[in-house]
Amino acid sequence: MSAPPIGGAAADTRRSGSVAETEALGSGLAPALEAGDVVVLSGPLGAGKTRFVAGLARGLGCKARVRSPSFTLINEYRGRLYLIHLDLYRVEPPGAETLGIEEQAERGVLVVEWGERLPAPLRERALIVTFEVVSETERTLTPRVAAGRDRARAETLLEAWRAGATAGARPRGRHG
Numbered sequence: 001m002s003a004p005p006i007g008g009a010a011a012d013t014r015r016s017g018s019v020a021e022t023e024a025l026g027s028g029l030a031p032a033l034e035a036g037d038v039v040v041l042s043g044p045l046g047a048g049k050t051r052f053v054a055g056l057a058r059g060l061g062c063k064a065r066v067r068s069p070s071f072t073l074i075n076e077y078r079g080r081l082y083l084i085h086l087d088l089y090r091v092e093p094p095g096a097e098t099l100g101i102e103e104q105a106e107r108g109v110l111v112v113e114w115g116e117r118l119p120a121p122l123r124e125r126a127l128i129v130t131f132e133v134v135s136e137t138e139r140t141l142t143p144r145v146a147a148g149r150d151r152a153r154a155e156t157l158l159e160a161w162r163a164g165a166t167a168g169a170r171p172r173g174r175h176g
């Protein structure tokens, strides 16, 4: 059996044509999340990573507005779970190793922009979502599980993604 492509499987790719659709992909993943989960967001500036986190936060029932933690490094939102929102754009490895992120992660769900800079033990248990910019308004989001030992939870999250928890901009009336 051949290994999945590094960028994730094309069948799992979801296309977003608007901010609302990217947010819906985030909120769709929220019901599957548990404390201790790690979601890594990877992709260029302006790809929609922060908008995805806004959706994730809404899906967890967080009331606060999601802002980019580019300067503060870390924002925290309280919903069904704590959502710890990190942005490592300005943190080159091994700087991230010294931030005490591992202790933080146990308290809730860790979602990390520029998460490829996350210390390896956390990266290895993450669901990794790679964003690509297709046009001014179009993005693709492709999930994959890291090639580490500690991948059981990430695989569960990938299943949730596949199950269509993340069916784009579909109306979500039943769940609010």
Ligand SMILES: Nc1ncnc2c1ncn2[C@@H]1O[C@H](COP(=O)(O)OP(=O)(O)OP(=O)(O)O)[C@@H](O)[C@H]1O
Residues within 6 Å of the ligand: 016, 017, 018, 019, 020, 021, 022, 043, 044, 045, 046, 047, 048, 049, 050, 051, 052, 068, 070, 089, 113, 136, 137, 138, 139
């Ligand atoms: N389909 C789309 N999904 C998400 N954002 C979109 C989309 N189309 C256009 N945009 C625009 O792209 C930008 C995405 O900004 P966002 O802050 O989420 O990016 P980011 O990936 O977090 O960037 P950074 O690496 O700088 O933190 C916003 O200005 C948004 O209006």
Ligand SMILES: [Mg+2]
Residues within 6 Å of the ligand: 049, 050, 068, 087, 113
């Ligand atoms: Mg951002």
